Amino acid sequence: MSIPEGWELLDIGKRLGSDQPDFMSHIGPLYTRDNGVMPQIGFEVLPHMCNPMGICHGGMMMTIMDTGLAFILHAALDGAQFTPSVSFNFDFLAPGKLGTWLETSGTCTRTNKRTGFVSGLLNGPDGPVMSGSGIFKITNHKFS
Numbered sequence: 001m002s003i004p005e006g007w008e009l010l011d012i013g014k015r016l017g018s019d020q021p022d023f024m025s026h027i028g029p030l031y032t033r034d035n036g037v038m039p040q041i042g043f044e045v046l047p048h049m050c051n052p053m054g055i056c057h058g059g060m061m062m063t064i065m066d067t068g069l070a071f072i073l074h075a076a077l078d079g080a081q082f083t084p085s086v087s088f089n090f091d092f093l094a095p096g097k098l099g100t101w102l103e104t105s106g107t108c109t110r111t112n113k114r115t116g117f118v119s120g121l122l123n124g125p126d127g128p129v130m131s132g133s134g135i136f137k138i139t140n141h142k143f144s
Contacts, residue, residue, distance in 0.1 A: 001044050001099060007031040010041065012067075024067065027060060032071075033103075039071040042103035045096050056096030056129075061122055065090065065132040068104030069118040073136055076108035076116070082141040083116060090132045100124050114138050 010030040024030060027049065031042045041064055043049070045056045066085055074080045096102050106120020119133040 001101065003031060003044070004042070004101060006035075007033045007042055024063075027063065030064070038106060039068075039075055040104050041068040041071065042101060045098050045100050045102060047098065050098055054098045056098075056102065058090075058092060061092070061096060061102070061130050062088070062090055062132075064102070064104060065120065065122055065130060066134065068122070069106055069120055069132065069134045070136060071104075072106045072108050072120065073111070073116040073118050073138075076111060076118075077138065079142060082139045083136040084139070085134060086115070086137050087135040088132060089134075090130060092130055094124065094127065094129045096122070096124055096129045102129060111138065 008031060010032040012024045028043065033040050033042065043064065049056055049060045051057045066088065070083050073083055102122055102124050104120055104122055106118055108116060108118050110117040114137065116136040116138055118136065121128040122130040
């Protein structure tokens with residue numbers, strides 16, 4: 001599969017101003033795109049991302065949604081900052097099949113001084129494979 005046009009390899013460390021390896025670097029390759037509305041994360045479902053049935057592992061999809069929703073919150077806050085997850089709700093809607101392209105979409109529904117609320121979808125070629133909503137703590141730690 002070729003990566004869809006407009007996507008670039010995601011380097012979380014570079015994005016957040018760090019040269020240290022991070023969790024996300026072990027599960028990829030992952031890609032990012034700013035579609036002019038909200039940043040997105042996308043990836044091709046590869047064998048190391050799958051459960052024994054050849055379907056994208058639920059933990060992989062939840063990780064992508066966690067990060068994708070945080071990126072959406074960062075855009076709403078006009079910059080990347082440390083926003084640890086407080087709570088999430090996920091619904092698995094369809095399988096993410098081996099070899100397919102999955103990508104996030106969503107919106108920041110509300111923020112206040114200390115909390116951000118975000119909801120979104122993980123979309124596949126035939127529609128959403130997961131929906132999710134998250135609550136994030138907004139901290140004063142900004143990334144460069």
